[in-house]
Amino acid sequence: MLSRVLLLGAFSLVGCAAVPHPIEPHAAPLFERRAPAPRTWNEVFATPSGVEVRVEVAAHWIAQRRGLIDFRDPTTKRQGLRPGPQSISLLVGVIRHPEYGDFLVDTGIDASIAEGEPKAVRGVVERRLDTVLPVEDTASMRRRLELDLSGVLLTHTHFDHVLGLPDIPPDVPVYIGAGEQDRSGLLGALLRPGHARVYAGRAPLQALESDDGISLAPFDRVIDLLGDGSIWAIPTPGHTPGSMVYVVNAADGPVMFVGDTSHTWWGWNHGVPPGYFSEDRETTGEALDLLRIFAAAHPEVEVVVGHELARSR
Numbered sequence: 001m002l003s004r005v006l007l008l009g010a011f012s013l014v015g016c017a018a019v020p021h022p023i024e025p026h027a028a029p030l031f032e033r034r035a036p037a038p039r040t041w042n043e044v045f046a047t048p049s050g051v052e053v054r055v056e057v058a059a060h061w062i063a064q065r066r067g068l069i070d071f072r073d074p075t076t077k078r079q080g081l082r083p084g085p086q087s088i089s090l091l092v093g094v095i096r097h098p099e100y101g102d103f104l105v106d107t108g109i110d111a112s113i114a115e116g117e118p119k120a121v122r123g124v125v126e127r128r129l130d131t132v133l134p135v136e137d138t139a140s141m142r143r144r145l146e147l148d149l150s151g152v153l154l155t156h157t158h159f160d161h162v163l164g165l166p167d168i169p170p171d172v173p174v175y176i177g178a179g180e181q182d183r184s185g186l187l188g189a190l191l192r193p194g195h196a197r198v199y200a201g202r203a204p205l206q207a208l209e210s211d212d213g214i215s216l217a218p219f220d221r222v223i224d225l226l227g228d229g230s231i232w233a234i235p236t237p238g239h240t241p242g243s244m245v246y247v248v249n250a251a252d253g254p255v256m257f258v259g260d261t262s263h264t265w266w267g268w269n270h271g272v273p274p275g276y277f278s279e280d281r282e283t284t285g286e287a288l289d290l291l292r293i294f295a296a297a298h299p300e301v302e303v304v305v306g307h308e309l310a311r312s313r
Contacts (some may be wrong), residue, residue, distance in 0.1 A: 008294040011228075017180045017296045019157055021199040026077060026175065026206035028213075029227025030151075037214045038229065044216070045254055049230035052096040053250045055304055057139055058091045058108030058164065062131040063307070064108055067277035068263040070285070075272050088232050088264070088307035090160060092138070093257050094145060095248055100226055100308065101150030104138075105246055105257045107164030111137040120166050121159070122198040138164035141150075151175060154235070155259025155306070158277075170201045175225075177235055178207045180242025190231055208244070210235045218293050222247075236261050236291070238284030239274060260285050260306040268292070269306050 002187070065086045079235045086103075088285060095106030109156045112119040114137035118129055152160060152174045165174070184205055197207070213221035223233040225246075232247040247258045260277065262268040271292055273285040295301055 011309050016266045019176070019199070019205065020196045021144060021202065022183055022204035023176070023207050024204040025043065025178070025209050027224045028225050028233070030225060031227045032236075033224070033227040035229065037224070038216070041216055041294070044229055044232070044249055045227065045298065047103075047249075047302065048251050049228065049249050050098045050251070051230045051248055051250045051257045052252070053248050054096075055309060056092045056094060056108070057089050057135045057309060058092050058138065058141070059113075059135050060133040061088050061090060061160070061307075062086070063263075063277075066275045068274055068307070069267050070273050070275045070278075072281075073272045073285075075270050076283030081266070086264075089309055090163075091307065091309060092141065092164070093246070093304065094141075094147070095153075095231065095250075096147075097150070097226070097230060101261065102145075102147045103119065103146075103150055103231070104168075106155055106161045106259075107152060107168065108136070108138045108141065109134060109163045110166040112166070113163060114140075114226075120200075121163070121194045138167035142167070152297055153231075153244070154180075154247055155245070155257060156176070156180065156243045157195075158240065158260065159198075161259075162195075164290045165198050165202070166200075173202065173206050174199060174202065175206045175233075176250060177233075177237070177240075177244040178205065178209050178262060180235065180240060188223070188262055206243070208233050208235075218290050218297075236287040238280050238282075238287045239278045242286070243284075248303070253302060254298070256291070256295065256301045257304045258291055258306065263296045263306045264310070265305055265310075267310050 001185050066083045076143045083298040092108040095103040101262045114134040149172045154176050210221040225231040225233050234245040236243050248255045274287045278284040
């Protein structure tokens, strides 16, 4: 039975371990709040920040479509989508704040993976790396872009989103959603050593508490991360208990990183949540519905899905 689980979930269920690293609750905003809380997203977007956003590709990988797309969903059946392998990308969001420094959304891959000799992962995760096609490791990305990192914003802690952490200085804060550690199970226990190596030497992870946020429809809680309206963290539990979405009120227009609430453009365009890669498919679907309602109400928002850069229909 275990071998079947490992086979089916080898790509993304490898992330189902509870985080084996100290976690501290962190109150937002990270800096002194500068303005009264907005009442609507229109009010937020009426005053763009000076933040710049770009999306980088760290690597390409092969995943199973049944994990990326829920094949039990009636839409998937009507559309005639077929299961099988699918090429995906590991993406890194780069947020450049003129005053508060640079932030990454997820982490890419570290230099050891790019060189074909991974140091932080073993076992089932390392075996899955044989399908990775590196594009640029996080250390090289930091040098090329001359990043002065102030923080890492994780959409969630599945392995394919934290593999670049060894290339990030250990004193750089790493922010996660509250509740992300509330996961367990046999597979999680098997993978705890790999997670421990990825986080080794780091300060405690910082859990963003939704109680710090405000209500901005259609979301019950959103968190003004820096206190200046530039980066908004939105709890979207489902894919994992602490999954987060980040909306950046950038100079060139707002950008939304939806993480793995939707891995693919097919899933986003058709409103179909991920399949067995998600820990709670029903709740993930509810989160996806809210994000699509938000995007439809604010077409100026550029959407970045979890694992595809180019939009496809």
